[in-house]
Amino acid sequence: MSIEYLGLSEINGPLIVLEGLRDASYDEIVELVVEGTKRKTGRIVEIYEDKAVIQVFQGTEDMSLYNTHTKLTGHPMELALSEDILGRVFNGIGQPIDGLGRITPKVTRNVNGRPLNPCTRTYPRNYIRTGISAIDCLTTLIRGQKLPVFSGNGLPHDQLAAQIVRQASLAEDSDEEFGIVFAAMGIKHDVADFFRRAFEESGASSHVVMYLNLANDPVVERLITPRVALTAAEYLAFDKGMHILVILTDMTSYAEALREVSSSKGEIPSRKGYPGYLYSELAAIYERAGIISGNPGSVTQIPILTMPNDDITHPIPDLTGYITEGQIVLDRTLYLKGIYPPISVLPSLSRLMKDGIGKGYTREDHQDLANQLFSSYARVGEARALASVIGEDELSPTDKKYLQFGTAFEQQFINQGLSENRSITKTLNMGWSLLSILPREELDRVDTKVLDKYYSRDKG
């Protein structure tokens, strides 16, 4: 089986073309040896008769048309897995880089995964307390959800992600096994280091698996990194019954890499030069979250992406929002006001929260309170716009109350310390005491009974 092919017929960016192949299959992994020493890995992305287009993960530097030996492996990209991956650090295609040697595999898995059958899923209903008011109250994170953070360059998305990891993993009833899979795509060394330290400080590092493709690592490798990480996550969750939180950062680099390879292949671009299959590719990653019925484990995803030019309509955040179950949007204006975490609550959303909150989960008034906070805060925007035209003094008394509410909401409710871990009761009570700034008749989203119970109690 192991025929070696010498030489190439074409090199074009990250792609090579090889002719005269026998028995090659689509999506198969090939091993390349350059000048007898350097080992590289590639994947067949297109095949016509005996001619294959191969995408080389480690880049095509040093390769010439004559110095390369190619060997077919006969299988698609696979990852060797065992429990020992916990606490280890790997590169973007799953090879160890922490100097602790190879993993003795218990199983090997195809990194592409398989779509989860909707019939065998369990609809996620258990909320994860993050201790962050804006998330717990307004965009509740649910176990098995995929909830991305839409951020911009220079905004504290990393700190937020680290805080979620730190506080969510320390939930009071955590006798269940949890783990974190961290996948870095094209992020800076400092950022990777920040996360490593954050995991150590939270005492979770023995539960963390890291897959790092840093900014100066080969671009094509990035295309496989999230798949490798999610394969590991699925193994730990569904084979080992753990609750896995997956952090993927930065999805923008992933999409950029996809565009780069697509344009080298000469494909027809759709929006902003991204290939037409960007949606399917992103979906293949994001959909690998959830809970299987009868299985104790779960995969929860928090992908982070930086919106180019803070533009939420850019194809990457746009398509992501259509796949994921909500989003947490960070806002530069809030950040400049000194508010951490600068979560812009109006465009933020958690699609699964409706079934994971309320009586039996958090508290009966949670949904009403959240609706009212959203609605009142939307009114704050209108009042502010009006104030900027006619001046604050000319506003009606109600509008003035709204301005007061808006500032208090941002400063007290959204704003909190980097290590401040609020209980859900504290968060909800704080919401009510803020709402009591407003006159009772303005609270039109709340059931009268709930209002009687909570509005008066906190007043004054």
Place this chain on the structure above:
Amino acid sequence: MKDIIGKIYGINGPVIYLYPSPGFKMSEMVLAGADKLVGEVIGLEKSRITIQVYEDTTGLKPGDSVIPTGKAISAALGPGIIGSIFDGIERPLNEIAAKSGAFIPRGVNVESLNAAKLWDVSIKVKPGDRVYGGTIIAEVPESDLVVHKSMVPPDMTGTVLWTAADGKYTIKDPIVTIRDKNGKERELTLVQYWPIRIPRPVARRYTPDRPLITGQRIIDTLFPVAKGGTAAIPGGFGTGKTMTQHQLAKWSDADIIIYIGCGERGNEMTEVLEDFQKLKDPKSGKPLLDRTVLIANTSNMPVAAREASIYTGVTLAEYYRDMGYHVAIMADSTSRWAEALRELSGRLEEMPAEEGFPAYLASRLSSFYERAGFMQNLNGTEGSVTIIGAVSPQGGDFSEPVTQHTKRFVRCFWALDKSLAYARHYPAIHWLSSYSEYIQELMMWYTQNVSPEFIDCRNRLLSLLTEESRLMEIVKLIGSDVLPDDQKLILEIARVIRLGFLQQNAYHPSDTYVPLEKQLKMMQTILYLYSKSKQLIDLNMPMSILKEDGIFDKIISIKYDIGNDELYKFDEYISMIDSFYNSIMEKNA
């Protein structure tokens, strides 16, 4: 003809190319490679055959064989469809799960319909009867809500030679034999096949003149859709397309709902599946799943099957329409389908038109929406297919090609608005940018079946809302304090309409579905409040006095405070408005 096989020479994602070979037909279903992956012929040239594969092509090799099946991609039509969940090419997902576990493998070979199940069949024809395409030959109770009517396939006529006795049969057992017009004997079973891309024939098309009642106030009252009509729900992510589709699937008064999850989230399909088992149909009290078919092609399932899922869904719908049922299709989302077209078109290296979409996008959309309609079927029964398609515009921008082309082919447009969604005003259908062209055709129905006042109330509501938006332009510049009192009243009453009428709480037990009678009463009460307040304002009473009473907020909470079966309570509110009027008159006269 058995030994015709093609050989693969090229593979690019879901598209494979074969060496030329005779015996392949356009749109034919083929089985590719050792795993027998299902595919469809989409191009024939002298030099090559192009095939799109409905499964992941990983592991296929040049030289692998491809077998033509001689059939077009078809849907199996017979009892057992209702209550099932299928993938894009009608493979039952629970069978797949039973066979291969939680993850969906490739090349899985399962029958669309359960061939082992025995159905209670009662035969409706006797030997000697002349039968035509569409003639009902047998009836089967398929679920508690649906009686399945097996019909002669549309392209067949003849005389009945033999029938089985009433009893229990599987879908494979012959139940009727006929001699067709060429003198050939044909055995009919409970199942028939129909190519998904071809509309099933009908006798004639009617003007849609009765509404699909959904229990959603903004839809039933302001922008109704007719049975047999088409509607689009465009909206950026998070604006509530899926929620609206779920509400319509739960509460609309169609006999059968086909819910197509096209390129959407897996958890959402699970939610529909779990919810519909628990939720009860308001009329019969049976689980909603007894009238629902789910087609789930989640976003991570193969892209070519996503393209097919829409056609599979509409074919199933037409089949039940032929039995005389009113069927509603929820397609969530047609943009994902259009993007699947774009993705495949890109792989085929076709010349792109707008934003990379193929030039045939518009014609594909129109041929899909034209399969909706209120029809007289071949067998004389009447049935309808209503299509409600969600559209997910890129960046929430309605000027993109899919929204624009869809707008040309649908007659009802429910535009979801981001700022309403941000303020958690659901359903976030914006009353100024939405429209329904059916209102003229449906006017008669509302007049006869609800009240002659209904349409008039609706128009007055809409004109108040339009007036409000004009006034808001001014308010944005100078604030509301300086407006004259009659305009302040319009703002206040529009607020009542928005919060008390248009906004509807899907999680509130009595607000999630509201009958037309209550919708009418609510409108009348709001308009009565307006006319009484207007009288006071005309007598120079200032708005501030009117607001002291709190009557406006009481009217807003009518939706929660009056149950759907407590319509008599509206009288209390009318007298409350009267006493509000009188007390102000007394105090300030």
